[in-house]
Amino acid sequence: MRNDDIIEELLAHERVIVAREHPALENALVRAAVGGRLVRPLPGIYADPGNATDLLTRVVAVSRWDPRAIITGRAAAALSYWPEIAVGDLQVASPQRHAPQPGFVFEQRRVPVELVQRRGPFGFTVPPLTAVELATLDDTDPIDIALRRKAADLASLRDALQQTPHRRGNAERWRVLLDSRAAPWSRAERLAHRVYRRAGITGWVGNLKVTVPDWATYYLDIAFVRQRLACEIDGRETHDRADVFETDRERQNALVLAGWTVLRFTWRMLTEDPDYVVWATRAALRVADGKPRRLPVIGPDTPGWVA
Structure with a gap:
């Protein structure tokens, strides 16, 4: 031949x-x-x-070049729970020191075997470690998406960070995990959690699983269980789609008929008028607790409120 x-x-x-x-x-x-x-x-x-520039080809290339190499970062996310993420230079961990190579970023370190998954000839970090290493306080999408897609939970995220101590950046990673303690599934939900914490609003849980008989099982973005108040957070990423618009209304109807009060907050409300979010939530909690309803007084200036 x-x-x-x-x-x-x-x-x-x-x-x-x-x-x-x-x-x-x-x-x-x-x-x-x-x-x-x-x-x-x-x-x-x-x-x-x-x-040659395809992700899989680059992953196979570096894995054959260094059999002990472990794919990390955005490429590891693309290979596991986040296939649509954009991947630039390939981040690689290896116990062997490597000279810089175009298109690759090498870090000399050992990844615990428990935090590596393998596919054929190559290995990459598991989603909990990948998410916790990628996320920052300014960009929490890696963790939010991993939680929403059930690729990780809070326990596995903490375990991954505990198994990789003394790494640069771990202090911020712990702060991100603390900020994730109510398991937000999106940037908008996380922002709502921060708004409530700053306002001192307590008694809520994130992504509560609720089954409505004869309807379906839903996850409530934020739920005040005792008051049966659900606060739904409408991020722009998916809620502008026609199919989501329809299913959201069906979901809301089911929850209302099951005895829940439903409030809806948008990204604009959370970013531009968080005081309104706080006011509306407290007003709904007041009503649910049987306290006097506050009614608006309509006028040309900022509205006042009377009991």
Whole structure:
């Protein structure tokens, strides 16, 4: 079989060719790379130019180049619970020190085996560790999405952080976990949690599972169980979709018929008028507790309120 045919067959089965494993092909591989028919994503690793920048090809390349390498960061998220996340340079952890390589960011460290999952020839961090390492106080999406998709829970997030002590950035990671203690499933829900905490509103839980007989099982964004008050947080990401609009109304009707009061708060309310969110919630709690209802007095200026 001609060398070019062997190269084509190897690429079809393995995505990359490791030069040290095929010494008889060394000259053919070099010629193909010089001629642009192959590219070298890493020293001694050859790939088809047509898919060399694909995530899977890059993951296989670095895993074959360094069998002890573990994929971390955004690529690990893409490989597990968050396939739509954008991935730039591939973040890689390895006990071996590596010189910088274009398209790869290496960190010399060992990842506990309990926090690694494997798929064929490569390993990557499990979702709880991936999420807790990616999240910051300014960008909590990695944790919020992992919680919403049931790829992690609060216990597994804490365990992942406890198993990787003394790492730079862990102080902020612990602060993010503290901020996540009510298990928010979105940035908007997390913001609502912060608004309530700042206002001193207590007695609520996040994402309470409620089954309405003859309807369905729902997760209430924020629930005051004793008062049967549900506060639904409408983030812009999904609630603008027509199908979500319809299901949200059906869900609200079911909850109201089951005896729940439902308040709805938008991202704009949370960001531009959090005082309204606090006022409306306290007013609903007051009504639920049987206290006098407060009625608006309509006027040209800021409305006053009378009992």
